[in-house]
Every structure is written in structure tokens, then in C-alpha cells.
Amino acid sequence: MLPLETLALLADVVPAEPFPEGIAHYAVGGLLVGLGVTVIYLGTGIAAGASTFLESTLSYGSKLSRFDRYRASRDWRVVFTVGIVAGAAGYQLATGDGIWVTEVAWWRLLLGGILVGIGTRLGKGCTSGHGVCGVGSVSGTSFIGVISFLLVAIVTAHLVMAAGVTP
């Protein structure tokens, strides 16, 4: 998928082992995510992203004009999201590992979630909308969006680490 030179370059830049868990499950997962987007796109012409669901679902209970624009797609977006939950649940059941629970602190999830909710909707997309569909569309806007959130997230995560915030 990535040319070998790129990997070699990465390995030079990164002091530690860049892929301590290997790459197979990452590549397979990426292909499956792409396949899911492809199935919906070929059948419906829709490039589905994950973050619009937040606003379209809010239209069920809110009269705000901003959410109204997503009213037409709100039903299928619920189905899409339920599908994502069910797919992950099916995989987890198949592995027989039982449930997995994060150790990241609740306040980080809540505060981070609020910022993710604001940022993805203001910025017109998230990791799937810009990162997968937009980059796949060779969209300049999406490249800029991805670079924006990727760089800021990397800096933020390093600051969090430097501050010794665990879990």
C-alpha cells in the first residue's frame, strides 16, 4: 500500500519501532472501512461520513434551523451508525474476548468529545468524511482539513503526554 521507500523513511525518522503490533490488522481494517463506504456509495451515490449523524440526530429533538438541513438524511444515518455499532459488536463477539473498556479518564472523553462535536461539524467533516471520502476524492478542502486536525491532534497528544496525564 505504501511504497517501501516511504516505510524506510519513516523507520529512519522514528526512533522506536514504528509498527510494534505489525501492520496486517491495520491494513485489513482500512480495507474494510473503505469497503463499507464503497458499498453505500455504489448503491446510493452517497459519500457517507460519520460526524453528520450528530447533527442529523439532533433534528429529531431540536427545532434549530442548523439541524433542519440534515432532516432528510437523519433516518438512514441512524441506520448507518447502528450498523457501525453492530459490526464492531459482531467482531468482538466473534473474537470471544468479552467487552473491552478504555482506561482513558472520563473527563478526557467528555471534554474531548465536546471539542470533536464542535470541530467536526464546523470543519465540515471528520476522519471518515475528510480523511477517507474527501482524500479519496482528491479534494483540496479535505487535504487541508486532514492536515489541520492531524497536526493539531499530534501536538495536543504530545502535550498531554508531556504533562504526564494518565490514563
Added chain:
Amino acid sequence: MSTDGVRQEHEQHPLFLALVFVGGLLFGVGLAVSNMAQPEVVLSFLQFADFGLLFVMFGAAIVTGIVFFGAPRVLGSAPLTGKPYERRLKELDRNVVVGGGIFGVGWGLSGICPGAAYASLGIGNYAILWGIVGMFVGAYVQGYWRSTPTTSSVGTTKAD
């Protein structure tokens, strides 16, 4: 431009919701297989401990890239909706960078993004509800602020 322009009558197609569900299933399995449903793994990428996430995002983007490039040229329009095949193109404005930056802070702090958060619920991670509630709160806050005409420097009344 605004949304997908899917009209209600399109959703009457008996296979529409079934197909969307199947797409969601594959999407969710992919996020679970790649461990992106685990915020710790996403954070390990952002903190440069494991670069696997690049394979997930760009692996998926390569697949969609081939399809989004090929479908408009080879096929006419989507069978279930009649929509023409198009690329996903959004207008570039300041919001893309500002919103991306805000998203980035949240992502770097928590290790969650929307799709991965839904998948995380699927693997039994009940603690992710903090993040999902947070995302709805955030989406509501920006919706409230953008639904109300304002003269503040960041306020915008133009549609995106």
C-alpha cells in the same frame, strides 16, 4: 455544499436502508479489526508509538479513491437513488481550518473521533458514552450558535 440532497422518496427504495446497514457493518468491523475502536491505540499513533493508523485511514482512502474515480466514468448513476456519482467536495473556507483545529485538540486529548466512538460502543466500551454525549453536546453548541444570526467576528450566517 450542504447535504447529500437525498430526498425522502429515494429512501422508499426497499433496499436503501438495508444497504446502508451493510455498509455500516463493514465500516464497524473495519474499525474494530484495526483497533481504532480503542482510544488508547489512536493515542499511541498521535504520540508516535505506533503508526498503524496511517494504514487504516489511507488504506480506506485508497479504496474510496479508486471507486470515486472510476464510478462516475464507468457507471451512470446510483441504482437505489438515481443520484449521479460524484466526488466528495466541500467549499474551502476558514471554518475548515478552525473546525479542523478544534477537532484536533479534542482528538488529541481523548483519542476519539465520531466513527471510532460508535464502533467503541460496539466492543462494549461503555465508558465511551462520555465521549458520545460530549460529541452531541458539541454538535448542539455549534448548531445553536450557527442558527442564531450574530455579528460576532466568528459568527457566520452563510451556509457551508
